[in-house]
Amino acid sequence: MAKQIVLGLVQMRCKDDVEANLSNALEKINSAVSKGAQIICLPELFRSFYFPQSEDIEQFSLAESIPGETTEKLSKVAKAKKIVIIAPIFEKRASGVYHNSVVIIDGDGKIVGKYRKMHIPDDPCFYEKFYFAPGDLGFQNFNTKYGKIGLLICWDQWFPEAARLTALQGAQIIFYPTAIGWHDSEKKSVAEAQLQAWETVQRGHAIANGVFVAAVNRVGREGSLTFWGSSFVSSPFGEVLARANRNEEEVLIVKCDLDKIDQIRQSWPFLRDRRIDAYSAITSRFVDSQK
DSSP states (O other), X not given: OOSEEEEEEEEOOOOSOHXXXXXXXXXXXXXXXXXXXXXXXXXXXXXXXXXXXXXXXXXXXXXXXXXXXXXXXXXHHHHHHTOEEEEEEEEEEETTEEEEEEEEEOTTSOEEEEEEOXXXXXXXXXXXXXXXXXXXXXXXXXXXXXXXXXXXXXXXXXXXXXXXXXXXXXXXXXXXXXXXXXXXXXXXXXXXXXXXXXXXXXHHHHHHHTOEEEEEEOEEEETTEEEEOOOEEEOTTSOEEEEOOSSSOEEEEEEEETHHHHHHHHHSOTTTTOOGGGOGGGGSSOOOOOO
16 A cells, blocks of 8 residues: 555536436546546446436436445446546445446556445435435445545535544545535525535544545536535645646546655544543433533
């Protein structure tokens, strides 16, 4: 595993055309490779229009198995280019059972593993509970050619427990493939605050766990949503190493020095000073105060 690695974050528009989306992703992967990227991540549900804006059983036809068409094509690219690819998939697990998943493909073209989204939202235009069963694979670390990687997906971004458990598995970088944006009904001031909160909470995960965090969002308008782009990478100190724009497609290239993880953790030993003996109540839904 390398100490200096180069990430490629593919911020892209997604159409109501699965083949066009895959072609666009492949083009941007090649662009990232030409700029030196070794680990390349695509946005959540990148092969399709963001269909959970409504509840429509016809959309289940977009799902595929793992391995399947998407992983087979990306595996060939990963092997040929000797890169790691992080590929979100609308997974058909069995008849009537679907997941919002992400697959990690190593530099030899083999699937290292997959993660199934654990936290499933149900908000206006984000009706994911209609489509996806909650993940059942837990929080994981994947050893790849270029580093130890943790995978979480979009709504998982808001949960510190998810980032903590992923980091405790050994992940050096936590990737968050994402599809998040503004609804037409939201006021500009509220929308701006949401974007800032989204970035801030993830930078907090990076600091609290001493890891790099990479958030990879889509961009552009789809239905009643305008995805806000702004893909970024945070250092273990919470610094934004690079940030994509809000309105256009972009391949964000970011160099990461994995030695920074040890340096930060030695200075800020949060993992050392955790009081796990006092945290049992965290598994309760609510904690009633007792006096």
